[in-house]
Amino acid sequence: MSHSAHVLRRAARSIWENLYLHSVSVGVIASALLLVGVFLSVQFNLNRMVTDWTRDVHVSAYFLPDVPEQRRFAIRERLAKDPRVAKVVYVSEEEAQDWLIARVEGVSTALAELGPGVLPASVEITLVDGAVAAPNSFVDLLPADEFSDVDMGQDWVARFNEFLRTLQLLGALLGVIITATALFVVSNTVNLVIYSRRDEVEIEKLVGASTSFIIAPFLIEGAIQGVAGGVLAVGGLWSVHAVLVHRLQNSIQIGVANEMVFLPPTWIGLLVAAGLVLGLGASTLSVTRFLSRAA
Amino acid sequence: MIRLYRVSKEYAGVGALIDVSVHVTKGEFCYISGPSGAGKSTLLKLLYGAIKPTRGKLLINNIDMGPAKDRDIAHLRRHMGVVFQDFKLIPRRTVAENVGLALEVLGTPREVIGRRVAAVLSIVGLRGRGDELPLSLSGGEQQRVAVARAIVNDPAVILADEPTGNLDGAMAIEVMEVLQAVNLRGTTVMVATHDAGLMQRFPYRTLRFRAGRLEAS
Incomplete structure (x- = not known):
């Protein structure tokens, strides 16, 4: 108990006496974790969106123009009865055109010049959750002599997933580079702290201090720096998130800004824990190197 | 207390201490003397475990310093006081904190450290400093x-x-008087010095070295 009290007092004192160097370490850890956090945040939100989109996958089947309307309704009824189908909406040529005019400014004149029937009628099929994984199995319900084109709505999700995997790989690489850089910078600032106290360490050894007594304050300092860096990074990340959501809401009229969420508590905890590991790792590296040289 | 059996210490093949055998008993006061390069500091370094003998056996309180591990040496130093010519004080720490460090490593409670430090500062004539x-x-x-x-x-x-x-001169005598007082309380004291006047004024057994060899004991 008394040992711990001495060690804690020495750690607190060292932080106070080397405030500038400790601030540099905290700043480096915070910056590194902020970069990692921003990357994680982007990835987390993209993953989340893709998951939502995957859940919403629906099949669009475009009728050939010569299929009579009665036949189209019959197909819609047949599809609606299929257990894999959650919902079927029939979209006529006129409705498709109205939909496009409502969303694309100035397209009405061009459509008027092209005449009726430019956009084909279609059925929009929403699948039940269990069927989302295999939308291609619907081909048998959509015969080629009645449909000009069938959009399974999954190709782009697959491509996006591929992009996300590349992003993850890049993220891991970036994380390793950032962590190694931070570890290098922080361990060197810890080196400066140790160097400024080398006379003290030498005297501690002379009066019989154990290795744990000598290194414990440095490790505590490292841990405090790491946690402080982690907390600062989370604060910075929150600010970046808030600013980004605000900017997106003001600049583009899409729902992306509203869909963006802050990292969940577990991820925040992991970010702070990463700070702790970084600070502790850098201190351990420096102090063991120093003691092995001093031995 | 302290036994050396044919102890030698070499640096890059050059003998700093050669074939030294000595026995210092508990509560003894003795000098280690000789000119510069005689091996006085090497002997002291061996005694407080900063270096290990190249040959021979060195026992302190029955601990063999040759194979002793770092933790054994740290443990031994907790029962040993070392005083250097250049004082080796931490300039950023107060006098009381410097003195208290030797108790901190033992895990002594803060209040006890305060009391002990005050008492010891009185003994060395630094009460209130x-x-x-x-x-x-x-x-x-x-x-x-x-x-x-x-x-x-x-x-x-x-x-x-x-x-x-x-x-x-006057300050040297003050310090010697403190060491003498400590010795009178039963502590073994070994002082490396080449100050003949001091040895005459405070006469004790002298281990005289020359070129790494023990000449007289």
Whole structure:
């Protein structure tokens, strides 16, 4: 108990006496974790969106123009009865055109010049959750002599997933580079702290201090720096998130800004824990190197 | 207490201490003397475990210093006081904190450290100076702080390497009187010095070295 009290007092004192160097370490850890956090945040939100989109996958089947309307309704009824189908909406040529005019400014004149029937009628099929994984199995319900084109709505999700995997790989690489850089910078600032106290360490050894007594304050300092860096990074990340959501809401009229969420508590905890590991790792590296040289 | 059996220490093949056998008993006061390069500091370094013998056997309190591990040496140093010519005080710490360090490593509670430090500062004639920084003290006072740190944990042995080397006559006598007082309480004291006047004024057994060899004991 008394040992711990001495060690804690020495750690607190060292932080106070080397405030500038400790601030540099905290700043480096915070910056590194902020970069990692921003990357994680982007990835987390993209993953989340893709998951939502995957859940919403629906099949669009475009009728050939010569299929009579009665036949189209019959197909819609047949599809609606299929257990894999959650919902079927029939979209006529006129409705498709109205939909496009409502969303694309100035397209009405061009459509008027092209005449009726430019956009084909279609059925929009929403699948039940269990069927989302295999939308291609619907081909048998959509015969080629009645449909000009069938959009399974999954190709782009697959491509996006591929992009996300590349992003993850890049993220891991970036994380390793950032962590190694931070570890290098922080361990060197810890080196400066140790160097400024080398006379003290030498005297501690002379009066019989154990290795744990000598290194414990440095490790505590490292841990405090790491946690402080982690907390600062989370604060910075929150600010970046808030600013980004605000900017997106003001600049583009899409729902992306509203869909963006802050990292969940577990991820925040992991970010702070990463700070702790970084600070502790850098201190351990420096102090063991120093003691092995001093031995 | 301290036994050396044919101990040698070489640096890059050059003998700093050659074939030395000595026995120092508990409670003894003895000098280690000789000219520069005689091996006085090498012997002291061997005794406080900063270096290991190249050959021979060195026993302190029945601990063989040759194969002793770092933790054994740390443990031994907790029962040993070491005083250097250059004082080795931490300039950023107060006098009381410097002295108390030897008790901190033992895990002594803060209140006990306060009491013990105050008592020891009284013994070395620095009562009420605990809050000052070492650099604000004279050389003799700084050396007395170093002696206070060496004796604060009631060590079994005190090793002093030229403790009066940087001090004028009066201050040197003050420091020697403190060491003598500590010895009278039963602590073994070994002082490395080449100050013949001091050895005459405070006559004790002298281990005389020349070129690494023990000439007289």
